[in-house]
Each structure stands twice: as C-alpha cells, then as structure tokens.
Amino acid sequence: MADMITLTIDGREIVVPPGTKIIEAAGSVGIEIPRFCYHPKLTPVAVCRCCLVEVEKVPKLIPACATPVSAGMVVRTRATSEKVRKAQQGMIEFLLINHPLDCPVCDKGGECPLQDQTLAYGPGGTRFAEKKYHFKKPVPLGPHILIDRERCILCLRCVQFQREIAQHPQISVTYRGRDSFIDTAPGRTLDSNFSGNTVEICPVGALTGRHYRFRARPWEYERKPSICPECACGCNIYTHVRNGEILRVASRENPLVDDGWLCDRGRFSVRPDEPAPPRLTTPLVRINGRLMPVSWDGALEFATSAFRKIAQAPGRPEGVVGAIAGPSTTNEELYLLGRILRTSYSSNNLSFDGGASSALRSAGFAPVGAPDIDWADTILLIASDPSRDLPILDLRIKKAVRKGARLAILGNTSIELASLAASTIQAAGTDLARAIEEIARNVPAQTGQGAFLSSGKRIVVALGETASRDKTAVSEVGKLISALSKDGREVRAGVFAGGTNAAGAVEMGFHPEYLPGLRRIDDVRAKAQVEAVWSASVAAKAGLAGSSLLCSAAHGEVKALYVMGADPASRSLTPEEREGLKRLECLVVTTDRMTKTAEMAHVVFPAAAFWEKTGSLTNVAVRVQRFEAAVPPPPGVKSDVDILVSLAKAGCLPLSKESPADLAEEIARLSEPYARSFSGRTGSPAMSGREG
C-alpha cells in the first residue's frame, strides 16, 4: 500500500494511514499513552500535556494527540524514554496540585481516568505543601449539569463536545491561568439537548448530572445493555442498576445507530431523584361501577368472558373488537396482540398510538437511518425536524455536514438544522405537496432546489411524520425520487418518524391495513402466507385505527377495546372520540400505573414498565434491536406478553406458541428485518450492539 506511512514507536515498526495521530498509531499496536483531553471524536486541543512523547530530531517533547505521523518518524514513549516518563509524572503531579482528591465522595471515583492514570503513570506523591485553591461549588451550568471547579483539570472535552459535536457552543473557558474555569455566558445556560454527554466524557468528576450525583459508587451497580425507549432512534445504552433500581443511563456505542452519544431526553428519562408515580400491582375489575382489586384469575376470567360474549354474539360480526397500543410496547407484544385480535376476534382494528406511517415504506422505499446519512453527499429534509424528534440523527446530520455533505430543507425553515442548510424552501400544509412537485420538475429543468439536489450523487430524502400521512405529498415525493434517480444518482428515501417502535408496529402487522412483514391485507397471496403460519384465517376487510376506531365505538360498531400501554383518554379528544371510549361494553387496559384511560376501564391489568421487559424494538432505520429486562417487575405485575398468553389460555384460544423463543421464531418467519436480528440456531435473543 503506497499510501501508508511507516514509523517506529518504541523500536516497533508500525504502518498506518497518513493523517493518523501518534497517539492513535501507538494505540493500534497496544502501546498506551496517557491522555486526558484527547478524545477520538474531538479535534485535539493538546492542553493536558500528558501524552507527551519524544520524537527523534525534535528538540522538545511533543503531544502525541495532536501530532500526525510522518514517514520514518522515530517515536519514544514512556516505555523507552526516561525524559517522557518524567514529564508525564510531572504533568500528573501538576494536575493534582489543586485537584481536591475528594475521591471518596466523587461520582467518578472508581471509573475516573485521573485516578487510573495517576495510578499507572503518576508520581504517587506530591511536593506541593501549600494550600489548594477553593472555589464556590458546585455551580449549575444548566438544568441537568453542575460543575465542580476544584475538580476540573481544564481538559476542554466538554467545551469541544458542545462546540463540535452538539454544535451548541454554550460553554467556554473563562479567565486565564490559575483563575480559569468553564462557564456559560452571563445569563445563559447549558440547555443543549446533548449536555449529558459532557458528564460522560469528563475525565474527572468535575461535571456531574443533577439526577444521579452522590447516589452510588460505580462498583456497586450492574451495567446492563439495553435500548433507549424515548424515540425512534433506538440508541444503545447501558442501564446502571443497583438493588433493582435504575440509577442512570449511559451510552453503549453503536456506530450504526448512535456514535456513542445520547440526547438528554433519553439519558435523563431516568431520574432517581424524583418520586416515581405509584405502581399498579393488582388487577382491577369494575364491580357496581367501581374499580375493585381482584385476583389475576378473576380479572382474566372477567376479561375473557366479556370479550367472548361480544365477539360471539349472534351473527358474529367482524371488527367488533379493537386494540390500541402505546409507543413503548415491544415488537413481541404488538405481534401477539395483533395475532390474537385477528385470529380469535376476526378484527383488523389495530391502532398504534405512537406516530409513524407506513406510507413511504409501502411505496417500496427503503428505511433511512444513521448509516444512510453517513453515506449521503446530499440530504433533503422534507417537513422534518430531527433535532426535536430524532435528536441523535440531528447529531448525525451535523456530522455529515461537517464532513462536506450538503443539506437542503423543505418545510419549516426556522428549525435548528436550517442554519446548516445550503438550500432552504419554506412550505407547509397543502403548499408542501406543490413545493415537492415543483422541485421534482426543477430536477430536469436544472433550476432551484431541483438543481441543488441533482448535483449530488448519493441523495437521502427524509420525510417528516405528518407529511408522510399526506397521500399527495407522498406521491409527489415518489415523483421527486424517480426524477432524481437518473444520471448515475442514487437515492435513499424514508420517513423520519419520532414514535418509539413506530416502525416495529407496522413491521409486526399492528396496523389496520398491514399484516406482519408489510403484507397488505388486500393482497390475497400475502394474506395466505400469514394464514398458513397462523393456521387461522384473517378477515379480509381493512380495520380501523386512530380517530375512526374511537368514532366507530361511539356509533356502537366497535364494542370492546384492548388498550396496551397507551393512554388515549389523556389526549385532547373530540367529543365523539370521548363518547366512543365511554360507550364501550368492555374496555381492557394494561398499564404500569393509573391513567385516565385506566380510570374508564372495565378491567385493568398491572403491566411491566419498559425497563422490566425483555423483547425488541425497531428503530427508524428498521433495525430490530433486542434487549433484556434491566430490573424485575414489582410483585403482582406481569409483562404484556405474559398477560396476552394468559388471556389466550383462559379463552382457550388456538395459541400454540407460548415461550418467548417460540414466539420470536414465528415472528422471524414473517418479518425479514426481525429474522435478521435473530441469532437463530440457539434461539437465544442476541444482544444488539456492535455486531452490525
């Protein structure tokens, strides 16, 4: 490889690509160089001076983090250079001069690079006999983050992260020398939606998160891999669990999903400092107008007989039963509920209450996610605001733009990302479809945004959720894509929908028009495939969802409703929709705590909360990610899959697949993305992570 550079580090010959920094070249062969300010995702600032190395023919020691390799370079690290060893020891001694060494009460203690590198490379003592500085502390920098000025070693990782990655440069070093500290501008605050990442990359305990601080020692908790349930990004996370309580959420880098960053909405969804709403732990049944605690058997019996009575009424009408599921329900729960409703109650009334649309996917377009953004040289966002709905994709788009991709915005041009866009067009409502149509026309005409887009080679088109429900807009996007997919241009288009597992709901067939695996209910052959797997027939008429489902209940057509992890009554409903909820002969609700909908129910089952479930979620790029329960459910609480299986058994329904492994295998037969995530042979769910 002619392009590679050969250098020598500690007598070992190393071959690396040009542009590699010495610290990375050394790391690639396992030579460790101490560092505090260096972070692989940030531009080096070389301020901590702990990665100093000796380079032949260079008079002074130089920072390995900021020095690119060159051909024939001879580098000596601490392993072979006494000068380097002494310098690094000295630097660490300097860092510790004013550091309070209050490790026993520090959140970072036990997982602290300053502790670890002092142990490995430090002098083990100090010659500093004077008084350490004291500052007012902690000082809040923003709603979630506090800074301890005494602990801070001014490595600038937080400043660099906010400036380069989040592109919310809200903090900076103020004053100088011994008086320096990290601060916001006066009257401003670190309210970036990514501020929590600074706590994670802080190499000392200077930045702490308000909701976690002083709550635990790192060696007390278990790190359990999981998936963030707050939006459709599906960021990979660790939960830090002690005594059955989740204390905080940390990143678990997956380059295909999150790049190792988390947004504050996800990270700080876990708040051990705030009182949790009381949990529901006993099934409730409405007796004489009031919800009364009953046994599980009693509640199951009540619900089954009520549903059976309604479904088996004379004439056996189709579609008298419906189901609504909420956004943190798993693929397995959605699949099972859909299957039961379709096979046992001849109903396709399946309504997912967490946004998203199948419109673009059904039109044959591929899902779009982080890897596609990395791939693109041109990105068009149509009526989509990732900063609000899919924050980690906002970071991904910013990264793409930093690397030279061009961004175009059609829709609301006052969104945050518009400031990075090279081409913006304001359009909303009915104008949107017209604007898309105009751009499509402008592609061959080579004018306006059409010309801008067609000068790209790899184009990503992402449609926002509301727009994806607009059939005219979707069809115009189809025309735009065909106009762009010419002259060697490649286009990837999809919906940027914010609802957690919204993509999973469609894929699992929890949809009035789609069976599992995106099979249309009016496609006879596709329907037969599903019926063969289920050994049961499925009603051919498309079902109802959303508003029309509730309105149909108001007219007495839908008589029974099963609500799983959703709370439709808490939304602003039209009088007709509300009437629908009231008129139901049987409303069954599964929920982890009392909700407005549960208050109206005939039967309420206490269900496991998200962190107590094992299953999978599908992210915006239709990547199916499995996870295991982080904590056990409280006594008396069952998971939704268990509740559904118990209901099916109590009702003697033809449900042959009951174990989670059997269920997963059945879903894999019907859904290709699901099958891909399934480890197969052993049937044990594979933890999603770096495996790609």
Next chain:
Amino acid sequence: MEGGVKAVEFSETAKREIEKILSRYPTKGAALLPVLHLAQEEFGVLTEGVRARVAQVLDLPPAQVEGVVSFYTLFKTQPTGRHVIWLCQTLSCDLAGTRSLLGHLDRRYSLKPGGTTADGRFTLVMAECLGGCGTGPAMMVNWDYHDRLTPERVDEVLEKYR
C-alpha cells in the same frame, strides 16, 4: 434581550468602523479582538449588554466572547476611575519594592488592588510583568509606562493625571 440585559447599540460611526475591521479578516470571528477594543472605546466598559451585542454582531457564541474578554486584563468589565494604574507584581518588581508602593498607595490615596479612589480619579490593578525587570518597580498609568519607582516618584507621576 436575553438575560434581562439592556440592549446596546453601536453608533453609526462605530458601525462603519466595524465594517472596515471586518473587511480585513477572513472570518467574522477573527475580528473579535479589534471589535472588542472598539466597543470598549465606544462604551467605556464591556458590560454584559455590550458583550452580548458584540457576539451578535460577529455571529459568535456569547460563551466564546466571554472567554476572550475575561482572558485579557485590558478589557474592562467593571467601571473604573478616570485613570487606571497597572502596578507590576511580578517577581523582579516585587523584589525591587512593589510592596512598599502598595503600602504608600493605600496610605496616601486609600487605594487597594482592584479598588478605586473615592473621587473616582484612580483605579489600581495589579499587572503581571510589564517588561521592566531591570528597572523595577514599574507601573503603567493608562497607556503610559513608568519605572524606577519610589513612593515619591509615584506621587510625582500621579500629579500629572487629574
């Protein structure tokens, strides 16, 4: 304006001057130092409002402007007296007698480091090395440099600043 800071506006002359400064630099951010000097001339003190306005004019994050203003001692964020005395406190001057001058300033003018005389005539700021190591102790009054100071010399020099 954010943070409850009163809006400040550059004069038309200053605005033209900013345009001229900007034309000399490749990016707006690079013009931060000269624009801050201009702002200090214009408003006397770089108050929160002035700093915010500079950030706005140059499209810079307010936190970055804050970092730069607080880094340089010649940028004033607090009102000062009519004349600013920069007294060198670095080692050579200190050995040559800075402390006796400090005592003198306190006794004669009731002036302490960071303080301003009651009549608003002088503000005393401790400075790092003024480059007069061989001829200390040294001080600056506004932009004028004075060295080989004794308490008597200080009185003589300060007489010139009313």
